[in-house]
Amino acid sequence: MNNRRWIMSALGVLALLVVVWIAASLFLAPAYADEVPLSMEIRSRLLADYNPDDGQSLFTALRLSILGDTFRDQALSPQEAEKQRAALEAALNDPVPTATALDFEGNAPHTATSTITVTPTETLTPTPTFTPTNTPRPTATKTNTPKPTNTPKATNTPVPTDTAPPQINAWSLSPTPGPNLAQCNIQLTVDVIDPSYSEGVSIVEAKHLIPSATPVSYNHFTITGSGIFVSGPGSDWVxxxxxxxxxxxxxxxxxxxxxxxxxxxxxxxxGWSGPYSYSMDSLWNCP
Incomplete structure (x- = not known):
């Protein structure tokens, strides 16, 4: 609908321009219709041929100055001849007005009415509709999950304990027990065995007892040397x-x-090992 309205408006504007053009031609034509005072001898006796050129004819160059010579030959004054030449040159330079000729019966020519050609509407090709395919669901396979195996509880293994007392395997005193001791140090060496189950031996405790003096004097000392488990931890320790x-x-x-x-x-x-008795020399004492 909008297409047709636009075409009708364009045709109306075109018709209005044609009418204005024809009116201007009819109005302006008399202005150039005055006769140019030319003799009949210079008018062409050839009929006008408005057929299309065949493209083979050659045009001869024409200088407009020849018009002035022609007017002067008519016994016009130089000023009048120049005026006529200028008027003719102006007329030749203006475009020739045209008008629509009447037909042979004197009627206005038939103007063809344009027919509006309806542009076919593009027909959309329907898009094929996708039909979903039923995909079969996978069949669930029952898997037998093995039940957990009963793990037997750990058996409480009794931890052995060290309950046996250590034993003195061998010993030596230097100097040996006896009278006339002339020094204040006695060197003690003890070989020890602790039967399994053993955790090892910590100390050897020594003391000397003076029956005539109180309190009793003790001397404690720790291991020097080495001690080992005979066959691994818990076994006999020596x-x-x-x-x-x-x-x-x-x-x-x-x-x-x-x-x-x-x-x-x-x-x-x-248990205590002893007593091992000594007596001091007559010239020696230990304060």
């Missing part, structure tokens, strides 16, 4: 302890006794 017993508060010719015992890591204690 080792050697060695160290001095320092005497104190012992006078010349005074007698005293030496004792020692072993204590293992678990706290088990052997």
């Amino acid at each position: 080792g050697t302890f060695s160290g001095p017993i320092s005497l104190s508060q012992v006078s010349a010719l005074e007698s005293f006794d030496v004792y020692f015992k072993v204590k293992d890591t678990a706290g088990n204690i052997s």
Whole structure:
């Protein structure tokens, strides 16, 4: 509908321009219709041929100055001849007005009415509709999950404990027990065995006892040397302890006794070993 309205408007504007053009031609034509005072001899006796050129004819160049010579030959004054030449040149330079000729019966020519050609509407090709295909669902396969195996509970293994007391395997005192001791140190060496189950031996404790003096004097010492498990942890443990017993508060010719015992890591204690008796020299005392 909008297409047709636009075409009708364009045709109306075109018709209006044609009418204005024809009116202007009819109005302006008399202005140039005055006769140019030319003699009949210079008018062409040839009929006008408005047929299309065949494209083979040659045009001869024509200078407009020849018009002035023609007017002067007509016995016109130079000013009048120049005026006529200028008017003719202006007329030749203006476009020739045209008008629509009447038909042979004197009627206005038939103007063809344009027919509006309806532009065919583009027909959309329907898009094929996708039909979903039923995809079969996978069949669930039942998987037998094995039940967990009953794991037997761990058996509580009793942990062995060290309950046996350590034992003195061998010992030595230097100097050996006896009279006339002329020094204040006695060197004690003890070989120890702690039967399995063993946690090892911690200390050897030594003391000297002066029956005539109080309090009793003790001297404690720790392991020196080495100690090992015979066949791995918990097995029999053997080792050697060695160290001095320092005497104190012992006078010349005074007698005293030496004792020692072993204590293992678990706290088990052997019995006292002794007494081993000494007496001081008459010229020696230990303050």
